[in-house]
Amino acid sequence: MAQRLSTDAHYKTLVDQYDTWLFDCDGVLWEGTRLIPGAVDVLAYLRKLGKSVLFVTNNATQSRVSYKAKFDKLGVEAHVDEIFGSAFAAAVYISTVLKFPKDKKVFVVGMSGIEEELREEGISFLGGTDPADNTLAPFSLEHWTPDPAVGAVLCGLDTAMNYTKMSKAFQYLLRPGTEFLATNSDSTYPTAHGLLPGAGACAAPIITALGRQPLSIGKPAGTMLECIKAKHDFDPKRTIMVGDRLNTDIEFGKNGGLATLLVLTGITKEHEVFGPNPSPTVPDFVTQSIGDLRALI
Amino acid sequence: MAQRLSTDAHYKTLVDQYDTWLFDCDGVLWEGTRLIPGAVDVLAYLRKLGKSVLFVTNNATQSRVSYKAKFDKLGVEAHVDEIFGSAFAAAVYISTVLKFPKDKKVFVVGMSGIEEELREEGISFLGGTDPADNTLAPFSLEHWTPDPAVGAVLCGLDTAMNYTKMSKAFQYLLRPGTEFLATNSDSTYPTAHGLLPGAGACAAPIITALGRQPLSIGKPAGTMLECIKAKHDFDPKRTIMVGDRLNTDIEFGKNGGLATLLVLTGITKEHEVFGPNPSPTVPDFVTQSIGDLRALI
Numbered sequence: 001m002a003q004r005l006s007t008d009a010h011y012k013t014l015v016d017q018y019d020t021w022l023f024d025c026d027g028v029l030w031e032g033t034r035l036i037p038g039a040v041d042v043l044a045y046l047r048k049l050g051k052s053v054l055f056v057t058n059n060a061t062q063s064r065v066s067y068k069a070k071f072d073k074l075g076v077e078a079h080v081d082e083i084f085g086s087a088f089a090a091a092v093y094i095s096t097v098l099k100f101p102k103d104k105k106v107f108v109v110g111m112s113g114i115e116e117e118l119r120e121e122g123i124s125f126l127g128g129t130d131p132a133d134n135t136l137a138p139f140s141l142e143h144w145t146p147d148p149a150v151g152a153v154l155c156g157l158d159t160a161m162n163y164t165k166m167s168k169a170f171q172y173l174l175r176p177g178t179e180f181l182a183t184n185s186d187s188t189y190p191t192a193h194g195l196l197p198g199a200g201a202c203a204a205p206i207i208t209a210l211g212r213q214p215l216s217i218g219k220p221a222g223t224m225l226e227c228i229k230a231k232h233d234f235d236p237k238r239t240i241m242v243g244d245r246l247n248t249d250i251e252f253g254k255n256g257g258l259a260t261l262l263v264l265t266g267i268t269k270e271h272e273v274f275g276p277n278p279s280p281t282v283p284d285f286v287t288q289s290i291g292d293l294r295a296l297i
Numbered sequence: 298m299a300q301r302l303s304t305d306a307h308y309k310t311l312v313d314q315y316d317t318w319l320f321d322c323d324g325v326l327w328e329g330t331r332l333i334p335g336a337v338d339v340l341a342y343l344r345k346l347g348k349s350v351l352f353v354t355n356n357a358t359q360s361r362v363s364y365k366a367k368f369d370k371l372g373v374e375a376h377v378d379e380i381f382g383s384a385f386a387a388a389v390y391i392s393t394v395l396k397f398p399k400d401k402k403v404f405v406v407g408m409s410g411i412e413e414e415l416r417e418e419g420i421s422f423l424g425g426t427d428p429a430d431n432t433l434a435p436f437s438l439e440h441w442t443p444d445p446a447v448g449a450v451l452c453g454l455d456t457a458m459n460y461t462k463m464s465k466a467f468q469y470l471l472r473p474g475t476e477f478l479a480t481n482s483d484s485t486y487p488t489a490h491g492l493l494p495g496a497g498a499c500a501a502p503i504i505t506a507l508g509r510q511p512l513s514i515g516k517p518a519g520t521m522l523e524c525i526k527a528k529h530d531f532d533p534k535r536t537i538m539v540g541d542r543l544n545t546d547i548e549f550g551k552n553g554g555l556a557t558l559l560v561l562t563g564i565t566k567e568h569e570v571f572g573p574n575p576s577p578t579v580p581d582f583v584t585q586s587i588g589d590l591r592a593l594i
């Protein structure tokens with residue numbers, strides 16, 4: 001049973017108990033471009049107490065560097081080495097686990113965030129934001145020469161998704177041995193004005209045509225936690241994951257042996273935890289908003 | 298167990314047994330723009346014997362009228378009232394089963410074939426080929442005013458699929474009571490140069506974001522057969538469905554109580570019927586190609 005936090009004593013105990021705080025961003029710290037009230041103060045307070053603050057996002061539309069600019073714009077203190085995105089984790093996975101040689105390439109269904117992280121890891125790629133692949137003109141296999149060096153397809157949220165990119169990705173994946181990766185499988189993407197299709201929805205045409213699922217790198221998969229462990233020392237027993245989604249953030253924390261705090265400022269609604277038919281994924285703690293911790297300041 | 302046809306006697310018995318011949322087109326009569334050898338002769342022969350010849354296609358990119366032009370171009374005799382497409386069946390379903398009033402609209406994720414058939418049935422629509430919805434420019438809910446008259450979303454193969462159209466369709470479907478329809482759910486689309494993502498793949502982003510399936514109108518659903526029955530008198534016992542796909546054509550025939558003939562010039566490979574792990578969908582008859590019936594001429 002999840003513990004509902006509401007009193008100063010609850011928040012005090014929570015803060016005392018955990019040294020490393022992993023935060024999801026969309027739906028926790030902000031919604032689109034609108035800050036969650038109190039988020040900045042609470043993050044500053046945790047830092048003042050000497051807590052380690054890290055940001056773990058499935059958003060792969062931006063690299064860590066450009067994501068940092070978003071923090072800056074919203075006035076939230078963050079450093080690039082505190083930011084872990086699924087595009088970064090995917091690039092690290094391709095270079096360290098798949099050990100892609102220099103002459104192998106990744107076909108990208110996604111945006112500049114993925115491209116920047118692949119470039120940073122020294123991985124060659126095509127597709128992505130290439131104007132030739134961002135077109136609504138008819139696509140024909142007759143006039144296309146596939147690149148024999150492609151050894152993986154990597155999908156993320158792609159607001160320029162189109163039939164040409166989907167068709168090429170599908171064709172590459174029909175070749176035996178091509179790895180099928182996704183930055184994350186979030187079905188929707190929360191904005192300040194409502195939900196839009198997420199990364200999982202952008203990969204769906206390929207999944208459907210192909211009849212098989214990609215390996216998803218982002219939360220709730222453990223690959224992201226491996227990336228964090230490689231850069232930061234932390235004790236899982238004194239680490240808490242704060243998120244708004246049961247099937248990504250909370251699952252991620254539980255899979256990694258971390259404590260979990262669900263906030264209700266994003267995707268998950270209260271009845272999914274405390275209603276008559278609760279989700280099987282049970283967070284350790286639930287509070288309305290990260291801003292609730294202002295009670296301690 | 299499917300009967301493998303190979304001798305003149307087999308083909309003679311088959312032709313004697315059935316008066317109405319329903320043909321799938323892609324993969325049976327042609328592959329993309331390449332005719333299957335012998336198809337024209339066999340169709341002409343069946344007509345000469347006084348057989349009723351009908352064309353039943355899940356292809357919703359073209360209306361019956363523009364599909365007829367494809368038959369003409371390839372030199373295959375066909376008449377508009379012999380052609381049944383999933384776009385036509387969807388339009389008929391919306392007007393006769395859903396009984397859409399004049400002031401309700403359909404949001405189309407698809408191409409001109411769907412628009413032409415909706416127009417023919419007097420159904421208002423938006424989306425589809427509207428230039429405003431065929432863009433790779435960023436989409437934001439903040440700058441979009443949904444049309445309150447939209448009562449259904451209809452998806453078909455859309456080679457101009459994009460994030461704006463997917464997002465609008467998804468948003469309309471989040472409104473209670475919006476009908477979610479698909480012309481068909483084919484995962485792939487066969488062309489002369491290989492497979493491309495099909496109508497099911499084009500609807501997949503919406504299905505994934507929404508977490509529910511559309512009502513699919515085309516084969517193997519019975520809606521298409523209802524459409525045919527409304528226009529043509531036939532005895533199911535003396536009717537045969539000829540197709541290249543087990544999970545659409547052959548299922549469709551079996552669901553409708555028709556005999557079924559699988560040809561191997563399209564999607565289905567021989568081992569799926571006669572291999573060690575055959576598909577649970579068993580056609581009555583199998584032959585290499587519709588051209589095999591030339592043996593009788």
